[in-house]
Amino acid sequence: MDDEYYLSLAVREAKKGAKKKEVPVGAIVVKDNKVLAAAHNLKERKSDVTAHAEILAIKKASKKIGDWRLTDCTLYSTLEPCPMCAGAILHARIKRIVYGALDIKWGASGSITNLFLEKFFNHYTESIYIINDECGNLLKRFFKKLR
Numbered sequence: 001m002d003d004e005y006y007l008s009l010a011v012r013e014a015k016k017g018a019k020k021k022e023v024p025v026g027a028i029v030v031k032d033n034k035v036l037a038a039a040h041n042l043k044e045r046k047s048d049v050t051a052h053a054e055i056l057a058i059k060k061a062s063k064k065i066g067d068w069r070l071t072d073c074t075l076y077s078t079l080e081p082c083p084m085c086a087g088a089i090l091h092a093r094i095k096r097i098v099y100g101a102l103d104i105k106w107g108a109s110g111s112i113t114n115l116f117l118e119k120f121f122n123h124y125t126e127s128i129y130i131i132n133d134e135c136g137n138l139l140k141r142f143f144k145k146l147r
Helices: 001-020 053-065 082-092 134-147
Strands: 026-031 034-040 073-077 096-100 126-130
Touching: 001 026, 001 034, 001 053, 001 073, 001 096, 001 134, 026 053, 026 134, 034 053, 053 082
Parallel strands: 073 096, 096 126
Antiparallel strands: 026 034, 026 073
16 A cells, blocks of 8 residues: 555645545545545635535545445544544544644644554554655645634
8 A cells, every 4th residue: 555645635625625625625535445435624615614525535535435344444534533533543444544744733643642553443543654744744834814
């Protein structure tokens, strides 16, 4: 499995979100080297606090395979998951999460907390941070424009 390649697909999704004036975060769900789902943030457009890229990608992947369990899937995200998304990742039984930028305000995979390491959950998700400058730069440029 080529983590860099799939992370680049998540970057492509993030760019779609940026064009819609959404915070540029993209997510991809992959199983057996096939993309099951791709999504980007739609929180502003949908006026929905839960419309994060990761949540939307999980919903699409679940619908595609007809099961809420995404066992043996990897979720690629341009940004470290927040607690809400980390919870959904754990509930969906996703095997791995790979992300390309740290979230120093909401990060739930090591920056602020790490829900994936908590021993009281009945599922473990491997969490992998791959430094990807494009992921971080998309966010920096987006917020710089806002200010």
